[in-house]
Amino acid sequence: MTQPPIPPRTPDPEDPLVEQVASAYRPMHPARIAAHPVWHDLSAQGRVRAFELATALRKVEAALDPEGLSSTARSVLSRLR
Amino acid sequence: MNEDLDFLVIAIAQGDVSAFSRWLASAEAPLRGSLVRFATVVDTEAVLQEAMLRIWSVASRFEPDGRPHGLFRLALRIARNLAISELRRTRATPVPSEMLAEEPEAAAWAPPDPMLQKVLRKCHEALPDKPKEALGARLASQGGEPDEVLAHRLQMRLNTFLQNITRARRLLAGCLSKHGVQVDPELSS
Numbered sequence: 001m002t003q004p005p006i007p008p009r010t011p012d013p014e015d016p017l018v019e020q021v022a023s024a025y026r027p028m029h030p031a032r033i034a035a036h037p038v039w040h041d042l043s044a045q046g047r048v049r050a051f052e053l054a055t056a057l058r059k060v061e062a063a064l065d066p067e068g069l070s071s072t073a074r075s076v077l078s079r080l081r
Numbered sequence: 082m083n084e085d086l087d088f089l090v091i092a093i094a095q096g097d098v099s100a101f102s103r104w105l106a107s108a109e110a111p112l113r114g115s116l117v118r119f120a121t122v123v124d125t126e127a128v129l130q131e132a133m134l135r136i137w138s139v140a141s142r143f144e145p146d147g148r149p150h151g152l153f154r155l156a157l158r159i160a161r162n163l164a165i166s167e168l169r170r171t172r173a174t175p176v177p178s179e180m181l182a183e184e185p186e187a188a189a190w191a192p193p194d195p196m197l198q199k200v201l202r203k204c205h206e207a208l209p210d211k212p213k214e215a216l217g218a219r220l221a222s223q224g225g226e227p228d229e230v231l232a233h234r235l236q237m238r239l240n241t242f243l244q245n246i247t248r249a250r251r252l253l254a255g256c257l258s259k260h261g262v263q264v265d266p267e268l269s270s
Contacts, residue, residue, distance in 0.1 A: 009270055019243045024224030026127045033131050033167050035124035037227075044121040049270070051120035055113060056265035060253060061220060062106065063198045064205060072113075072126065073105040075224025076133040077098065 014046040021050035022057055024071035028079070085149040093152075094141040101137055108153050109133070115157050118180055119164040128167060130224075132160035197262055204256035212249035215242050 012018075017038045027034045042050060058070035069077070086107055092100035112132065116125040136156050145151045168176050208216070218231040232242035254269035 016240060016243045019246055020228050023219060023228060025227050026130060033127045035127050039124040047121045051125055052267040054126055056267040060201065063201045067102060068106040069102060070109060071220060071224045072130060073109055076105060076130050077102060078223055078225055079134060080137055
C-alpha cells in the first residue's frame with residue numbers, strides 16, 4: 001500500500017548542521033573520540049534529529065551497498081588498526 | 082539480534098576482514114539503537130565507530146560465556162562505557178543515572194528487506210543529476226572526508242551540497258513510498 005506523501009517540514013536554521021552530523025564522517029584523533037566539528041553547535045533537539053536521520057540513512061546506505069554495509073561500517077573498515 | 086553471530090568470532094579474532102564486515106552489517110543497527118539515550122549528550126556516531134574498532138582489536142581475547150550474542154553483548158558494554166567516559170570527559174555535571182543503567186539486551190534486528198534493496202536501486206538510478214552526485218560522493222567517501230571536501234570536489238558550495246543531500250533523501254523517500262515500501266519518516270524530513 002502506498003503511504004500518503006509527507007508534507008515538507010518548515011526549514012529550520014539547524015537543518016544544514018543536522019545534515020552534516022548525520023553523515024558518517026568523523027575526524028580522526030590519536031588519543032580520544034572526536035565528535036563531528038559541528039555536533040557541538042547543535043541543540044539537544046538537533047542532536048536527536050541527527051541521530052534519527054543517521055539511523056534512517058544508514059539503512060538506505062546498507063541497502064544500496066553490495067555487501068549490505070553502511071557508510072559507518074565502511075568507515076570503520078577503512079580504519080582497522 | 083535474530084542470528085547469533087558468535088560463529089564469526091574465531092575468524093574475526095584471526096583478522097578475517099570479511100567476517101568482521103558480516104558482523105558489522107548485522108550488529109550496527111542494534112548497537113546504534115542502544116546509544117539513543119546518549120544522543121543529546123555525546124556524538125553517538127563517533128562513539129559507535131570507536132566501539133566497533135575496539136571490537137576488532139579485542140576479538141582475539143574474547144572469551145565466550147556460553148550465552149548467545151557474546152561478541153555483540155561485549156560491543157554493547159564497550160559502546161555504553163565509551164559513551165559514559167566521553168560524557169564525563171566533556172561535562173562537569175554528574176552523569177544522569179538513567180544513562181548509567183545496564184545496557185539493553187540484544188535488540189531485535191531485521192536484515193535489509195530484498196524488496197527495499199530492489200526498489201531503492203531503481204529509485205537511486207532515477208534521482209536527478211545533482212542530488213545523485215552529492216549522495217554518490219557521500220557513499221564513495223565511506224565516511225572518510227568531510228562534506229566541505231566533497232562539496233569542493235563537486236564544485237558546489239557546502240550549503241548547495243547539503244541541500245542536494247536533503248533533496249536526494251526526500252526524493253528517495255517519495256519514490257520508495259510510491260512503490261509501497263515503508264519509509265522511515267526521518268528520511269523525508
